[in-house]
Amino acid sequence: MKKCKDFCDKLSDYLDKELGENECVLIEEHLDSCAPCSLIFEGLKIAVLVCSEGISDEMPDEVSARLKEFLRNNCRAD
Amino acid sequence: MVFAMEEDLQYVRATLGGDFDAFERLVDKYQGKIFRHLRKMVSDSSLAEDLLQDTFLNAYRGLNGFSGASSFSTWLFRIATNVALMYLRRDRPETVEYDDKIMSELADVLTPSPEFVSTPLEVLLSQEGKVKIEQAIDKLPVLYRSVVILRDVEGFSLEEVANIVGASIPAVKSRLHRARHIVRETLTSYYIEKGSSRNL
Ligand SMILES: [Zn+2]
Secondary structure (H helix, E strand, O other): OOOHHHHHOOHHHHHOOOOOHHHHHHHHHHHHHOHHHHHHHHHHHHHHHHHHHHOOOOOOHHHHHHHHHHHHHHHOOO | OHHHHHHHHHHHHHHHOOOHHHHHHHHHHHHHHHHHHHHHHHOOHHHHHHHHHHHHHHHHHOHHHOOOOOOHHHHHHHHHHHHHHHHHHHHOHHHHHOHHHHHHHHOOOOOOOHHHHOOOHHHHOOHHHHHHHHHHHHOOOHHHHHHHHHHHHOOOOHHHHHHHHOOOHHHHHHHHHHHHHHHHHHHHHHHHHHHHHHOO
């Protein structure tokens, strides 16, 4: 019988669909019957989701302008 | 995706043929993502700007060496990652060296929390929520941070991440596993605290 920690150690790979079918079934059965692990799994999914949505790739216009100027000065001199 | 790769390849060929405008199209397309990656790797916007310039200059100078075996974006992120790591190893070696030690100490924390899980997405992604996400990622050692950014923010496959950071796939998986749990733990404790202060 595996412990909760053994299941939690696999949740990240499970999210990435890196586990075989048998392991997936074991994890899904455990998550269905264990409230703490299922909360941890939900939390992990949300953490991954908010990372993907929550970090802006906007950059200040002046950073972009300086980059262009830098490259025009340095690349063309080559 | 195939279309994007084909388009990048055309810009690369045009650049190599002497068309500098084509290189600027690549810069326009990737500067925001590369800046975000560097900003998170070194936790400093003005330093990230210097490294951004180095990254694109190195890319331009090394464009001949781009074989097309990987996508242009994988290739470019690898340059950016190396530029950042080279800087960190030289100027802040302590941030890179003790990574695994810190992480093995942090690895066993697991808090199941209804407070975090039931927080609405619009709160999690509010201005304040986003600051917390940035802080949670900044708390991670740099090698873990870079893997989370590449996989969960940029959406690279595990294989591409391994290729970009120059690590094996099992090493990437293990860093990702720990890093995601740490981010979850950090956000969880924040929302537990926030919940209890609201109930006072
Ligand atoms: Zn359990």
